[in-house]
Amino acid sequence: MTEAPCEICTIARGGGRAKVLYNDGKVVAFLSEKPAVPGHIIVAPSEHFTIFEQVSEQTLAHCTKVTNRISTSVFEALQAQGTNIIINNGVPAGQEFGHFTLSILPRKQNDGLNFLWPQKTMSEEELSTVELHLKEYSTTMHAHAEEHAPPKEQKKLKQIDKKDDLRVRHYMNRGA
Amino acid sequence: MSDGHDHGHEEHSHDDSHGHDSHSEGGGHGGQASQLTAEQLKNMSPEEIRALQKQNCIFCHIISGRVASKKVYEDETVIAILDINPLNPGHVLLMPREHYQIMPQIPDETIERVFAIAKNLSHAVLRALQVKGTNIFVANGAAAGQRAPHFMVHIIPRKEGDNVKIFSLPKQSINPADEKLIYNRLKERINKAFGITEKQDTKSHSPEAEEYHHPEESHNPPENEESHTSSNHEEPTHDLNKITSRFTPQKKDKDDDIDLDKIAEMLG
Numbered sequence: 441m442t443e444a445p446c447e448i449c450t451i452a453r454g455g456g457r458a459k460v461l462y463n464d465g466k467v468v469a470f471l472s473e474k475p476a477v478p479g480h481i482i483v484a485p486s487e488h489f490t491i492f493e494q495v496s497e498q499t500l501a502h503c504t505k506v507t508n509r510i511s512t513s514v515f516e517a518l519q520a521q522g523t524n525i526i527i528n529n530g531v532p533a534g535q536e537f538g539h540f541t542l543s544i545l546p547r548k549q550n551d552g553l554n555f556l557w558p559q560k561t562m563s564e565e566e567l568s569t570v571e572l573h574l575k576e577y578s579t580t581m582h583a584h585a586e587e588h589a590p591p592k593e594q595k596k597l598k599q600i601d602k603k604d605d606l607r608v609r610h611y612m613n614r615g616a
Numbered sequence: 617m618s619d620g621h622d623h624g625h626e627e628h629s630h631d632d633s634h635g636h637d638s639h640s641e642g643g644g645h646g647g648q649a650s651q652l653t654a655e656q657l658k659n660m661s662p663e664e665i666r667a668l669q670k671q672n673c674i675f676c677h678i679i680s681g682r683v684a685s686k687k688v689y690e691d692e693t694v695i696a697i698l699d700i701n702p703l704n705p706g707h708v709l710l711m712p713r714e715h716y717q718i719m720p721q722i723p724d725e726t727i728e729r730v731f732a733i734a735k736n737l738s739h740a741v742l743r744a745l746q747v748k749g750t751n752i753f754v755a756n757g758a759a760a761g762q763r764a765p766h767f768m769v770h771i772i773p774r775k776e777g778d779n780v781k782i783f784s785l786p787k788q789s790i791n792p793a794d795e796k797l798i799y800n801r802l803k804e805r806i807n808k809a810f811g812i813t814e815k816q817d818t819k820s821h822s823p824e825a826e827e828y829h830h831p832e833e834s835h836n837p838p839e840n841e842e843s844h845t846s847s848n849h850e851e852p853t854h855d856l857n858k859i860t861s862r863f864t865p866q867k868k869d870k871d872d873d874i875d876l877d878k879i880a881e882m883l884g
Contacts, residue, residue, distance in 0.1 A: 459799050461806050469806075471799060474787035479798050492752065493739045500735060501728040508727050509809050511756070512720040517805035518798065522757025525719070526783065529738060530749025533774040534784050543785070547760040555753070555761035555782055557703050567686055570706050570745070571698055574688040577740035578696075581689060581733075608720050612757040 448539035452486035466499065467506045472543070477553055479518045479546040483507050489540045492529040503542065511544045515611040520546035522612060524555065670715040675766035679713050689737060693729045696737055696771075703780060704773050706745045710734055711768040718756040718767055734769050741773050749774035751783045 451458045451468060458470040465486060472480040485503055489495045495503070511523045524545040528534040547553065562570075657665070670676045677683040679695050688708060689696040699707040712730055716722045722730075738750045753770040755762040774780060790798075807813070 459795070461799070461802055462810065464810075471795065471802075475790055476785035476788065478790060478794065479802065480785075481802070492735055492750070493742070495735065497732060500731055504728050504731040505724050508719055508722070508724070510806055513802065513805040513809045515720070517801040520757075520759075522755065522760030522762065523719075524756070524760045525752075525754035526785075527752035528749075528783055529752060530742075530774065532747070532776050532778070533749030533751045535749070545760070545785075547757065549759050551759075552786070555755060556763075557780075557782055561701055562705065566705065567698055567700065571686040571688060573744040574698075574706065574708070574740055577744045578689040578737075581736045581740055608718070612718075612759065 446488055446537075446539050448484045448537050448541060449486075449488050452484065462506065462510065464506075467503050469506065469510055469544075476543070477545050477547065477551050479514060479520070481510060481514070481544040482541050483510065483544065484537075484539060484541040490538055491535070492527055492540060495540055507542055507544060512608070514544060514546045515608050518546045519611060521549060522547035524553075666715060669717065669765055673715055673766050675711060675764060675768070676715050679711075688740075689733065691733075693726060694733050696733070699770075702772075703770075704775075704778055706741050706747075706773040708737055708741065708771040709768045710737060710771060711766055716767040717765055718762070719754060720756070722767065730769060734771060737771050741771055745773050747773040747775045751780075753783070 447456065448468075450456045451460065451470060452463065454463075458473070460468060460470045461481060462469040463486075467483060467485055469481055469483045472482050483503060483506060485495060485499045487496075487499060489499070507525060511525060514520050514523050524543075524547060526543045526545065527541075528536065528543075529540075545553070652668075660668070674683060678685045678697065686698040686700075687695060688698060689710075692713070694710060694712055696708050696710040699709050710730060710733060712722065712726050714726065719727065734752055738752060741747065741750055751770070751772040751774055753772060754768075756767075772780075774783075
């Protein structure tokens, strides 16, 4: 039985009909064919990973860097007032492709999307229970994180170009 | 944009807190800020603005330990706490210790670390709570649903039938002319951001020829569900609002037939 080739892998290799915005051989970014909002961009690693947890550290780091740069560009290119970065990881979360992807959504006031969800306050007891469960698993995470922590050198703050910062803020405040 | 509730999910209105009320929009509404004039604010350097935000940011207070929270993970760069107003049980807020308002302000090294930890936290959530999915969500800007002044990544556990609909993104059609405009503007800006020159960019062609990368179908026009009658004559608009309003709502497609459950189970 032959399986259909992965649509994302095909796009990453230069095939398919996607409108590719960026491709450096490790990560590909293209316009969604069925966008949630205009300018909906999908970012994916060229290498095939099915779910988030499987993506290698190096690849994820690169994807993140590229996503940040592209989503920053969205403000100026599309006069967006905001951006969302979303990963739908797993079937119950609405994962669309069998290949890990992230979405970048350019946002404007009253564009039809709303992520302001109703709150569901939890009791202290419920919260504590969840806290304990997660903490159990976080000790292994800690050990893992220690191994892979960046070198303990003096971390420089990013030099904020005042113009860029103001420009981004300007776009975000438009129409507010 | 506001719903009936005063306090967003990203705010911590603990009963035992120091009386900190909602700290939604950036810039802070603390006593200090109200003494500054708009003029003064405009003339502040980014660093000074940042320092001011930090003073008024409840999450910075949580990070420093002054305000109580349920921490589930911390290291030198980031901290993760439970959201007291979760979308689902186990809703985690992951944030850098350093105060940043939005992602574009964050240095590569830090944001990479944040997402690396997000991945680990997502894994921890899947195992600890026996769920089969997570949504990883970032909102940059009020228009995107950002309510807290401190940048954060949401890790939200998901299971079948949890009735969370907001991450089921609508699937719209877009007018080809609008799409082309959007594509060109994005491409140009992205090339600039990555320092890609026209010559280096082998994936695009001259503006006159094809704007899209179609190596396998260069002789076939791209398939398109839209009718071509009026689209060619529509004036390209630089107004994203107009483009948004031209969207035709479509009914949602059924979920793809992907058996990820098995794979998720492999993890646990």
